Amino acid sequence: MDPVIVVGAGPVGLSLSLALAGQGVPSILLDEGPGKEEPRPARTVVLHSDTAAMAHRLGCATLRDEGAYFAAWRTVRGRRPARRTTFEDHPAPLHLPQHALSRGLRDAAAAHPLVQLVTDSRLDSVEQDGHGVTAHTRGAETTWWRGSYLVGCDGARSTVRKLLGIRFPGRTAVERHAVAALRTELPWPGEALLDRDPPREVTSRPLPDGVWRLDWLLPPRGDLVTPDALVALVRDTLARWCGGTTPPYDLLDTGVHTLHHRLARRWRDGRAFLAGDAAHLLGALGTQGVEEGLRDAENLAWKLSLAWHTGASEALLDSYEGERRTAVAARLRAADQAMPALRSAGALRTHLPGAARSAEALLTDGHLGRGPLGAEPAYAPPVAVREVPTATEPGGPVANVPVTAPDGSTVPLRDLLGQGRLLAVLVAPGTGVWDRRHWLGAGLMPRLAAAVSALPVRTDLLVADGYPGAPAHTVLLVRPDGHLAATFAGVRPAELYEAADAVRAGAPASSRAALPPTPKPTAVID
Numbered sequence: 001m002d003p004v005i006v007v008g009a010g011p012v013g014l015s016l017s018l019a020l021a022g023q024g025v026p027s028i029l030l031d032e033g034p035g036k037e038e039p040r041p042a043r044t045v046v047l048h049s050d051t052a053a054m055a056h057r058l059g060c061a062t063l064r065d066e067g068a069y070f071a072a073w074r075t076v077r078g079r080r081p082a083r084r085t086t087f088e089d090h091p092a093p094l095h096l097p098q099h100a101l102s103r104g105l106r107d108a109a110a111a112h113p114l115v116q117l118v119t120d121s122r123l124d125s126v127e128q129d130g131h132g133v134t135a136h137t138r139g140a141e142t143t144w145w146r147g148s149y150l151v152g153c154d155g156a157r158s159t160v161r162k163l164l165g166i167r168f169p170g171r172t173a174v175e176r177h178a179v180a181a182l183r184t185e186l187p188w189p190g191e192a193l194l195d196r197d198p199p200r201e202v203t204s205r206p207l208p209d210g211v212w213r214l215d216w217l218l219p220p221r222g223d224l225v226t227p228d229a230l231v232a233l234v235r236d237t238l239a240r241w242c243g244g245t246t247p248p249y250d251l252l253d254t255g256v257h258t259l260h261h262r263l264a265r266r267w268r269d270g271r272a273f274l275a276g277d278a279a280h281l282l283g284a285l286g287t288q289g290v291e292e293g294l295r296d297a298e299n300l301a302w303k304l305s306l307a308w309h310t311g312a313s314e315a316l317l318d319s320y321e322g323e324r325r326t327a328v329a330a331r332l333r334a335a336d337q338a339m340p341a342l343r344s345a346g347a348l349r350t351h352l353p354g355a356a357r358s359a360e361a362l363l364t365d366g367h368l369g370r371g372p373l374g375a376e377p378a379y380a381p382p383v384a385v386r387e388v389p390t391a392t393e394p395g396g397p398v399a400n401v402p403v404t405a406p407d408g409s410t411v412p413l414r415d416l417l418g419q420g421r422l423l424a425v426l427v428a429p430g431t432g433v434w435d436r437r438h439w440l441g442a443g444l445m446p447r448l449a450a451a452v453s454a455l456p457v458r459t460d461l462l463v464a465d466g467y468p469g470a471p472a473h474t475v476l477l478v479r480p481d482g483h484l485a486a487t488f489a490g491v492r493p494a495e496l497y498e499a500a501d502a503v504r505a506g507a508p509a510s511s512r513a514a515l516p517p518t519p520k521p522t523a524v525i526d
Contacts, residue, residue, distance in 0.1 A: 001308055002132050003027050003116070005147035007123050008154035009035070011045070011098065012276030012293035014105035016151060018058040019301035021114035023420035023480075025308045028116045028145055029109065030137060032154070035119035037099040037106070041181035042253035044205070044213050045098050045290040048369035049091040050376050050397060050482065053414040054298055055101065059111075062104030067096030068206045071190035073368055075360045078197040085364065093368060095192075095205050095213070098290065118143075126150060126163045128270045149304055151273045153293070156260075158278035164269045170262025170332075174339065175284040176218040177257045178225050180234055183210050184249035186241060194367065195241070196360055198343075202237055203367070211252065218256070225256050259283040261332050267321035275300060280328045285335045285342065285373055286366025292331070295377070296324050298418065302480035305420040306457070306504060316505035327377035334372035338362055379483055382502035387495075388487045390476070391468035398476070398484050403462040413464075414482060422459040422485070422500060423478040424452045427470045444473060444491050451493040455500040479503055 004020055006013045009031035017027040047055060047067075055063055069092040073085040109115040120139035127134045133150040137143050152160025161168060186193075186204065195202045201217035216233050218225065231251070239246040262281040267274045276293030283289045300320045306312045342359045365371035381394035392398055403425060404410045416423060426448055445463075452461045459477075467476065475488040477499050486499040 002146050002148045004304060004308070005030065005133060005135050005145055005150040007135070007150065007152050007160050008158075008276070008278070009033070009102075009106070009109075009117065009119075010153065010155065010276070011101050011105060011290050012297055013151075013153035014102065014109050015054070015058060015294050016153060016275060016297040016301060017109055017115045017117075018105065018112065019054075019297055019418055020305060020308075021109075021112045022058070022418050023301060023305035023309075024114070025301075025305050026114040026116070028118060028147060030121040030123060030135070030145070031117060031119045032122050032139075033119065035106070035117070037103045039097070039099050040253055040255075041097055041207070041211060042179045042213060042255050043098045044095060044181075044207070045101055046205070046288050046367070046369075047094045047096075047101075047291060047294075048288075048374070048376065049400065050414070051291045051294045052091070052094045053400070053412075054294055054418065055105070057415065057418050058105060059108035060101065060104035061107065062100040063094065063096065066100035066104075066208060067094045068190065068208050069094050070192045070206065072188075072192070073364060074188060074191055074193045075364055076193065076195045077358075077360055083360070084191075085368065093192075095207060097207070101290075123154070123159045123163075126160065126272060128272065133271050148308060149271045149273065151275055151300065151304075152278045153276045153297075154278055156262075156277045156281055158274065160272065161264060161274055161278050164266075164272055164274075166269065166274065167265045168262050169265070170260060170281065171336070172260050173220055173258050174261050174336075175259040176220055176222070177259070178216040178218055178230055178233060179255050179257055180214045180230065180251060181207070181211060181253040182214065182234065182249045182251045184212065184238065184247055185210065186212065186238075192367070193241075194360060194363055195237075196363070204241075215257075227254070230254050257283075261336065263325070263329055263332060267325050268318065273300060273320065279325070280332075282328065282332055282335065285338060286363055286368075287331055287335055287373055292328055295327070296320075298481045299324050301418070302420050305480075309420070312504065313506045319505060323377075323379040327379070330377070331373065335366075338373065381485060382499070382505065387489045387492070388470060388474045390470040390474065390484075390487055392484045394484050394486060396484055398478050398482055399468050401464050401467055403464045405460065405462055413462075413478075416460065416462070417480060417482045419460075420458070420480055422455070422457050422480065422503065423462055423476075424448065424455075424459050424496070425462045425464050425467070425476040425478060427465075427467045427472060427474040427476070428463050429465055429472050447491045447493075448475065451491055451496050454493065455497055457500050457504050459500065477503070 003026035006029045017029045075083045121137040125136040133147045135145045193204045203215045235246045260281045264279045275296040366373035376397045378396040400414045477485040
């Protein structure tokens with residue numbers, strides 16, 4: 001089968017190509033630019049536990065050296081004492097420059113034999129038929145490309161979206177922020193800050209080597225921010241935080257970011273899909289557009305992988321839009337409902353039902369990946385199978401518990417995602433201290449192994465010493481993207497098969513034989 005064509009080599013396009021490659025699917029990654037990342041320290045991204053784990057699995061080597069985890073999150077309202085949130089119970093957000101994320105992903109893509117990265121390639125036409133997609137690009141060479149599917153990850157002005165005739169409605173300029181990256185010493189090393197005394201709202205987020213990104217909320221349609229005005233913001237803010245005296249600082253980068261909220265009407269057109277900023281724009285109230293794009297890539301990759309290797313139903317491919325568009329729409333709706341009250345003196349609870357909390361608490365949710373503004377999404381489960389209640393509802397993201405594979409290796413559960421296979425996890429307290437030779441043939445394992453081997457989708461069998469809220473002998477079925485499909489009390493072969501079949505939405509039964517050799521991406525040169 002022909003490779004998948006990915007248009008756009010930003011973080012989302014690079015992640016999608018790498019996610020496909022990790023599942024044995026070749027791709028042609030078309031980059032309109034020269035293949036280099038322009039360093040912009042003031043343009044950064046925040047990754048929470050799921051997307052940081054995804055970037056790590058994809059081989060992004062810049063996370064460790066060029067990213068900084070929040071040591072804590074501080075909120076200050078006027079002259080009130082600061083409230084401090086720490087991360088003992090859940091992973092801290094990871095903050096890094098977007099160019100560093102892109103460079104790390106690009107290096108991984110360049111090293112992978114299943115990713116063909118093509119620079120200076122500007123898409124100008126897309127044609128589909130019953131067997132694939134033909135794309136034409138101009139640039140250094142005029143080239144025709146043939147692919148099994150095509151995904152537009154080409155940003156807010158997406159050429160793919162325009163060629164497919166998909167509308168992109170929404171709201172323009174919902175927020176404006178002046179931003180600056182600077183090196184200085186602040187009184188709270190490594191800790192992020194929300195400083196809010198309406199109409200003033202400033203955030204500071206740490207980066208490595210004493211660098212900080214500062215954001216100032218601006219009036220939506222105010223005057224242009226001159227360089228002198230931005231320097232005055234920097235000096236006044238630093239002086240307020242540092243006892244009335246502006247500390248020495250090195251200003252590295254500045255800008256003004258205008259945030260829009262938009263959502264494409266459709267995310268799929270036949271064999272063509274949209275992802276990332278081509279499909280949605282968000283970013284107000286701490287929400288993260290790049291992070292949602294990475295979730296698009298993770299959701300779509302395993303479905304295209306199944307389609308590429310064994311065939312997939314239309315329902316499975318449609319579920320990408322059904323799940324991801326619904327999740328992003330809910331995020332946009334939460335932000336739009338909260339914004340009038342957060343930006344005015346109105347009653348918050350009249351805009352966001354159930355939100356009897358402070359504005360600072362809601363903004364903290366957005367920045368820390370919690371609640372309606374920030375939490376990792378849950379998807380509607382394909383079947384209502386929940387024989388055993390756990391701390392994770394079906395469709396929700398699984399806890400990152402340690403698991404042991406039949407080969408004896410023990411790793412965090414999220415490390416095994418993104419391989420195009422389901423995961424069947426048996427909760428068996430005490431197995432963590434057993435030699436695997438003992439538990440592989442003991443108790444439920446032989447029956448469970450037989451049931452897993454008969455499933456219609458390739459599935460890895462794992463054992464966990466425990467899982468939040470799950471009693472012993474619970475079996476969890478986990479999707480390739482880490483969302484819980486179903487839970488069972490013990491081994492239930494028929495129900496397990498039904499749940500696995502529902503996850504693939506009725507795709508043709510996958511072959512248990514080894515997959516055929518994967519061809520390298522090819523292009524037809526005009």
